[in-house]
Amino acid sequence: MGLIRIGIIGKTNTGKTTFFNAATLLNAEVQPYPFTTKQPNIGVAHVSSPCVCREFGVKCQPRNSVCIKGWRFHPITLIDLPGLIKGAHEGKGLGNQFLTVAAQSDALIHLVDASGSIDAEGNIVEIGHGDPVSDYFDIEEELVLWYQKIIEGNRFSIEKHEKTLGIVDAFYMVLSGIKVTKEQIENALIITGLLDKPFKDWTMEESKTFAYTIRDISKPTIVVANKIDLEGAEKNYIRLSKTLKDVVVIPASADSELALRRAQQKGLVEYVPGDEEFRVVKPDALTKKQKRALEYMERFVFSKIMRTGVQFALNALVFKVMGYKYVYPVEDPEHLSDKKGRVLPDVFLLPRHADLRDLGFEIHSEIGKNLIYGVDVRTGLKLPRDYILHDRDVIHLVVAKRGGK
Ligand SMILES: Nc1nc2c(ncn2[C@@H]2O[C@H](COP(=O)(O)OP(=O)(O)OP(=O)(O)O)[C@@H](O)[C@H]2O)c(=O)[nH]1
Ligand SMILES: [Mg+2]
Structure with a gap:
């Protein structure tokens, strides 16, 4: 997919x-x-939600996504x-x-x-x-x-x-x-x-x-x-x-998000997209103009609507309106890792009705075909193949071994 x-x-x-x-x-x-x-214009943006690494008290090593200060970002395609x-x-x-x-x-x-x-x-x-x-x-x-x-x-x-x-x-x-x-x-x-x-x-x-x-x-x-x-x-x-009673409406200031991400890239502020605050790293390093711009944002964006709304809008559309969910498959349930020991390497963004088998096929068609059952890593519960996945599930898939290998 x-x-x-x-x-x-x-x-x-x-x-x-x-x-x-x-x-x-x-x-x-x-x-x-x-x-x-x-x-x-076509580009790559991300959706984000709290990574399960904090809940499990582990340090994750993402491969298909990134984790910034406890937020897991997964890519999506954005078209302007x-x-x-x-x-x-x-x-x-x-x-x-x-x-x-x-x-x-x-x-x-x-x-x-x-x-x-x-x-x-x-x-x-x-x-x-x-x-x-x-x-x-x-x-x-x-x-x-x-x-x-x-x-x-x-x-x-x-x-x-x-x-x-x-x-x-x-x-x-x-x-x-x-x-x-x-x-x-x-x-x-x-x-x-x-x-x-x-x-x-x-x-x-x-x-x-x-x-x-x-x-x-x-x-x-x-x-x-x-x-x-x-x-x-x-x-x-x-x-x-x-x-618009039946539509989700989100207030935003795209300009402010752009300025913050640029300031963050230059090392002027600490800011994670979607955050409800930003912190000036070196107040003395700011020009007068930059200072004024940050004060403007504080006053006319953050104190009004808590956040710039850009990341929030992407998340709301994908998770709330479209009903997508994050699922973390792990090969080694004890260490929450893949075979090479990478902790929580991947998160899959799956549609509303996706079940265990869909997750299997998403990883590899052989895993989808040979799937026997899954394990909910949080509880140890055995899950049938048609189990409908939940957001932030951590799943171990048990697959039939083939021909003595
Ligand atoms: N004050 C304010 N101005 C904004 C904000 N977002 C965009 N603008 C300004 O609005 C103007 C138009 O922005 P664009 O992003 O080019 O708009 P667009 O919808 O892509 O326009 P077209 O490509 O012509 O359809 C620019 O001057 C932006 O700086 C915002 O959050 N606040
Ligand atoms: Mg435009």
Whole structure:
């Protein structure tokens, strides 16, 4: 299984590239002009959760991940997309090509400028003049219309294949390229009540409802209310939270996370992404400007929302909304190590319904095939192959030995 792919969408100038740079610490182009980003940037970011090393009182030696001060970071793929505006599904702005990239993600972060400092076209305006709530709905509408356009654009093919393959497979032929599964198509048809209605009889309204439902269930999404450090942003954040009842909304300051990670790299501050504080290492080494920037963050970010929200948003999306879990397999349960004595070398990021067998296959197909049972290392409990793994499980897999070796 490849890394989870998360796309960052949102109106232009909301801070997507800043968020991406902060999360990946790469240096893509950031500018206060609309449509600065013309090509998607792809980078590696991380999710994090407390490593089990502290609980077990051991020093871990991570191989596929890193442990920083008791936090285990596992890589994910992050994609920074060009900004959207109204009419994008018709190719306005940088429209279509990028929607295709967005649709290839497993989940989305929808960034909005909570300070209201962009207008409907994405130009920087005086703070408070833009409306992040309507920005959010504009962009969501574009996404749905784009899905609908794909469906309507393939009407002929869907109608033709529906006769021989049935409606689910007919849609699957068209939608599989944008990471929609058969199960999701079937669920969307059930939810919309369209499972038994031939596609040729669908009204435009029905095809839009279906498009909306497909978008909704195939791309788990959180909203990040960015630029929370600016005046009036908190008010808009609360308004967003109240309006979007079924969506997780997270306040953030991407700019601050970027500054902190850079300061940390230069050795100016002690800071672990996601931390609720940072510590100045050598106060005397700071320039006046740096000092002012850190004070600004303390005052307008940390004392307001406790953290910058960037790492928190990635974690919330992957662990809470998508339901992924961390699982630590160990070959030697006594020493919590692999055969070479490396302690807690790997953590696997597994989807919601993954069981022991899935873990086995994830490590090696031979382990998956020859798995007999597992052991919960915390309790010594023997676990059957269809045991659904829990977050932060430490597991020893018992595999059938082959041919006297
Ligand atoms: N005050 C404040 N400004 C921010 C924050 N995050 C980003 N910005 C600023 O917002 C402007 C736009 O940032 P970008 O990251 O280029 O925005 P974008 O969404 O990638 O823009 P496009 O690629 O044009 O769609 C820049 O001037 C950033 O410095 C934040 O948390 N607080
Ligand atoms: Mg950008």
